[in-house]
Ligand SMILES: Nc1nc2c(ncn2[C@@H]2O[C@H](COP(=O)(O)OP(=O)(O)OP(=O)(O)O)[C@@H](O)[C@H]2O)c(=O)[nH]1
């Protein structure tokens with residue numbers, strides 16, 4: 001069925017991991033009869049958690065689409081993962097929704113994930129509702145959760161659906177706006193009178209709502225202060241307006257297990273949450289100018305690709321239509337890549353199920369298969385329209401592992417697999433580290449990388465192992481020394497002869513080798529100087545302590561000797577190497593380690609722990625200052641070798657609040673204990689390599 005823009009609601013479900021988003025989506029599909037069996041996350045039978053990785057782990061990993069149809073309306077639920085590692089998927093969902101529903105359970109307080117989602121929605125200026133889940137659980141408490149939310153998020157937070165309890169069991173909900181009540185028993189929902197014991201609550205919350213409605217409408221403000229009641233129509237329109245301006249965050253509730261509140265929630269979303277037509281939408285560049293794009297059914301087609309699913313057969317691109325409509329068997333121009341794309345079959349998607357449709361209208365979300373040159377963040381336009389929607393900006397990765405193939409010769413397969421996976425997950429990055437010669441993969445945490453490696457196996461048939469990456473240490477000398485190298489070989493006809501006297505000294509100015517000569521009287525002929533330099537350049541690739549590249553070195557050739565017949569370039573190269581090997585160990589060498597500039601963002605309460613921990617990591621705290629959203633930023637200089645698992649450790653130290661950025665700053669000398677350990681490790685590694 002095709003819907004007009006005013007009948008569509010794109011709502012993303014956000015919140016902390018495991019708070020019940022996927023189960024809620026399932027319940028809404030069930031009560032609206034889109035599915036005839038209520039699936040369970042634990043059994044891997046839900047519509048949204050259909051991917052093999054999700055079933056295996058019982059968590060959401062990607063954003064799934066779950067369209068709920070009711071009374072001629074369509075709610076596209078975007079069920080986003082809650083686990084912080086999958087923030088990329090969350091950002092994709094947030095971009096195309098007009099409003100968000102933050103799910104937090106009725107037990108244990110407003111979760112960190114819920115609070116972080118709130119901050120993002122506030123920044124994006126998008127209407128937000130709160131759904132208090134799992135009312136059926138023991139010790140669930142709707143009211144204390146709501147009150148805590150109001151304390152944290154402010155007075156916009158007002159209850160709209162409140163629970164009807166039979167003892168402690170949630171059996172239905174009351175809508176305080178419409179003063180209607182429903183009881184639910186699985187998919188069977190019946191309207192009932194508002195229970196007498198809830199009448200006071202209904203009036204109390206209507207008053208809260210009225211106050212917020214009045215604040216966002218002048219006429220209603222006068223009426224409110226004149227003590228007049230709003231008409232039903234005024235109340236409803238006022239509600240919608242106040243939700244759009246974020247003056248009201250409606251609070252809903254229910255149980256995905258008993259179905260209590262589910263149908264009432266569907267009605268409430270349709271009644272109070274905005275349609276794509278109600279919302280100013282995306283920023284875009286149109287014909288080279290920055291514009292605020294309003295969705296317009298009568299405009300030439302414009303669609304934004306916000307998500308891609310990839311497998312060995314190709315890409316499946318999810319798009320939201322921002323202008324006109326996308327029709328089957330048409331062609332659209334990708335305004336980012338410049339390619340004209342053939343749009344073949346298009347689909348509505350529900351979990352893993354695709355239904356072919358002739359068209360997708362403005363405001364709605366669809367998917368198209370096998371576009372040749374279109375990726376997440378691209379815009380597709382009708383010929384003649386030149387709109388580029390502002391791309392979703394993905395976070396920097398914070399956790400890196402080395403990726404080792406389990407079998408030899410799998411490198412090609414790994415590369416193809418990663419390229420495909422990158423199509424659907426633009427957050428992770430992979431690279432070949434030129435210094436350590438390791439293939440590395442970076443993501444948002446250990447589970448993120450574990451899922452990627454697991455997908456490499458299941459989708460692309462190649463097994464990899466993830467290990468801590470090697471650190472790119474360096475070596476340098478701290479003393480000026482002189483050393484000699486003589487290469488001499490007598491064999492049959494021509495012999496080999498080269499002899500150099502070198503001076504090695506530290507040179508803090510320059511990382512790269514500085515080579516000079518001050519040879520008198522031609523003891524080493526000029527034409528051999530390049531060979532000497534070449535020999536040294538090769539030598540410094542392996543330092544004398546642990547085999548790491550040598551930096552900050554100045555080498556001066558000051559004397560030597562040659563032989564008329566036997567001297568050649570190779571001999572002088574060898575002589576230079578011998579001088580290096582003889583000289584550097586005597587020049588007080590030291591191992592350098594990379595240091596980074598770290599910025600950690602945390603709430604104030606964790607300051608002590610974070611600083612204590614940075615000290616343990618040999619970090620130097622340089623300062624603290626307040627940052628956005630009531631956070632503090634701690635700046636520190638830290639050895640990179642101590643930061644490998646920081647993403648995971650910081651998360652556990654701050655209950656998921658903390659985030660950080662780190663950038664390479666410089667090399668610094670390692671303390672003796674650390675150096676001894678590095679040398680020990682290098683030895684073991686070299687022995688291992690020799691064994692192979
Ligand atoms: N008792 C009870 N348990 C629920 C309810 N909703 C969800 N759960 C359970 O809570 C756990 C997490 O539920 P999910 O629906 O996967 O939560 P989620 O928010 O989608 O989790 P992520 O997507 O991984 O962030 C599962 O074991 C569910 O069975 C509910 O209404 N009542």
Ligand SMILES: [Mg+2]
Pocket residue numbers: 021022023049059060079080081082
């Ligand atoms: Mg989920």
